[in-house]
Amino acid sequence: MxxxxxxxxxxxxxxxxxxxxxxxxxxxxxxxxxxxxxxxxxxxxxxxxxxxxxxxxxxxxxxxxxxxxxxxxxxxxxxxxxxxxxxxxxxxxxxxxxxxxxxxxxxxxxxxxxxxxxxxxxxxxxxxxxxxxxxxxxxxxxxxxxxxxxxxxxxxxxxxxxxxxxxxxxxxxxxxxxxxxxxxxxxxxxxxxxxxxxxxxISFNKVLAMHSQGEEIYWQFGENTPESGLRLAELFATASGYRVAEPSGTASYGGFKDWFIDEFARPGFTIEIGKGENPLPPSTLYAIYERLKELFLISFAI
Ligand SMILES: [Zn+2]
CATH class of the missing domain: 3.40.630.10 (Zn peptidases)
Structure with missing residues (x-):
């Protein structure tokens, strides 16, 4: 440990x-x-x-x-x-x-x-x-x-x-x-x-952009979104207990993961860590990290 x-x-x-x-x-x-x-x-x-x-x-x-x-x-x-x-x-x-x-x-x-x-x-x-x-x-x-x-x-x-x-x-x-x-x-x-x-x-196979908060995983942007994006997002969700976010009417634009997916047709993710109001209190760091560990492992190991 x-x-x-x-x-x-x-x-x-x-x-x-x-x-x-x-x-x-x-x-x-x-x-x-x-x-x-x-x-x-x-x-x-x-x-x-x-x-x-x-x-x-x-x-x-x-x-x-x-x-x-x-x-x-x-x-x-x-x-x-x-x-x-x-x-x-x-x-x-x-x-x-x-x-x-x-x-x-x-x-x-x-x-x-x-x-x-x-x-x-x-x-x-x-x-x-x-x-x-x-x-x-x-x-x-x-x-x-x-x-x-x-x-x-x-x-x-x-x-x-x-x-x-x-x-x-x-x-x-x-x-x-x-x-x-x-x-x-x-x-x-x-x-x-x-x-x-x-x-x-550098040719990145995937990128993760960490944001807070909401315990959600965003994986989609436009028609270049690879199918592997959803598959990975589902694995991340299982590992962390976070929710795979469904695209909504007010879909976001102009973000890093959006651009990465659009430009390279490879998986990009926004991970919204923690739950509450930003700025999240530092006293919640270890608990948040524990939820993310297996997600982090999966993100590079497979
Ligand atoms: Zn943010």
């Missing part, structure tokens, strides 16, 4: 950076690199594990108020590394056997500037603080989901962008906003570009 270093509390982004560096020096087979920098100057990290030909990408922290997505991916990474070192099981499989032939990539926090605003307020935005204050328009910083430009990264991908803009306008969103504004054009944001260029460079 692994004793987790990560505690059930809020972490400043700078602490997470140190945490990732600690993991990379403890588990020397990990490759930790900076994939780029936000306009707030914060590095966006990518961690690579394994050297197989099948690639899986895990992403979290798209939305500032969804910080447990970041922590649960780091827990997954840490526990898997420990199981590899000790030649033990991760969930229901031997970790080394499960990882054979696979390479896992983790971008635990896609939107670190938004993560910091929602965690600790506008002063974390530095020279952009005044602008963030204006965009907030007296709303609580705790529910901030966008980046420093007031653009929601998970609405900034080129997947049904025109439909997305129509829905925005219907919701009264016409410009930079704490949440759900997709910007003037897709891929306008550095955070979005980091993901799209990575996916164009």
């Amino acid at each position: 692994v004793i987790f270093l990560i505690e059930q509390r809020e972490y400043a982004y700078s602490e997470l950076e140190s945490y990732l560096q600690t993991l990379a020096s403890k588990y020397t087979f990990l490759q930790l690199t900076k994939q780029g920098r936000t306009i707030g100057g914060r590095p966006i990290y990518i961690v690579k594990l394994g050297n197989g030909s099948q690639n899986v990408l895990y992403t979290g922290g798209f939305h500032g108020s969804e910080r447990l997505t970041v922590l649960s991916l780091i827990m997954f990474l840490e526990e898997l590394c420990e199981a590899l070192v000790r030649n033990q099981y991760y969930s229901i499989s031997n970790a080394r056997s499960a990882l054979k032939g696979k390479t896992l990539y983790f971008i635990p926090c896609v939107n670190p500037d938004g993560y910091e605003i929602a965690r600790a307020g506008v002063q974390t935005a530095g020279e952009f603080a005044e602008r963030i204050e204006e965009i907030l328009d007296n709303n609580d910083y705790k529910y901030w989901n966008a980046n420093l430009n007031g653009i929601d990264i998970n609405h900034n991908f080129n997947a049904g962008f025109e439909q997305l803009k129509e829905l925005e306008r219907a919701d009264g969103i016409f410009g930079p906003s704490p949440r759900r504004y997709g910007g003037i054009s897709p891929e306008s944001e550095i955070e979005t570009q980091i993901l799209t260029s990575l996916c164009r460079e």
Whole structure:
């Protein structure tokens, strides 16, 4: 059994950076690199594990108020590394056997500037603080989901962008906003570009985008959705007790998994972790992670 270093509390982004560096020096087979920098100057990290030909990408922290997505991916990474070192099981499989032939990539926090605003307020935005204050328009910083430009990264991908803009306008969103504004054009944001260029460079067999909350699994986008998407979503649901979400009339557009499916016709998933109101309390992290462990295993082992 692994004793987790990560505690059930809020972490400043700078602490997470140190945490990732600690993991990379403890588990020397990990490759930790900076994939780029936000306009707030914060590095966006990518961690690579394994050297197989099948690639899986895990992403979290798209939305500032969804910080447990970041922590649960780091827990997954840490526990898997420990199981590899000790030649033990991760969930229901031997970790080394499960990882054979696979390479896992983790971008635990896609939107670190938004993560910091929602965690600790506008002063974390530095020279952009005044602008963030204006965009907030007296709303609580705790529910901030966008980046420093007031653009929601998970609405900034080129997947049904025109439909997305129509829905925005219907919701009264016409410009930079704490949440759900997709910007003037897709891929306008550095955070979005980091993901799209990575996916164009590395052939991912599947991608997982962690969000919160709702205990739901989204797997579908348009006619390029592969049949294996539903099959995997059903396995994920059985493993976690989460629900396979059915597409509804107000289907979402412009998200990372939407774009990935549309562009590559391979399975992409949005996993809505936990249940309650965002931001979910850090005290629920371990319980949420326990529900996700077998889902995480399946996501790369099969
Ligand atoms: Zn989200």
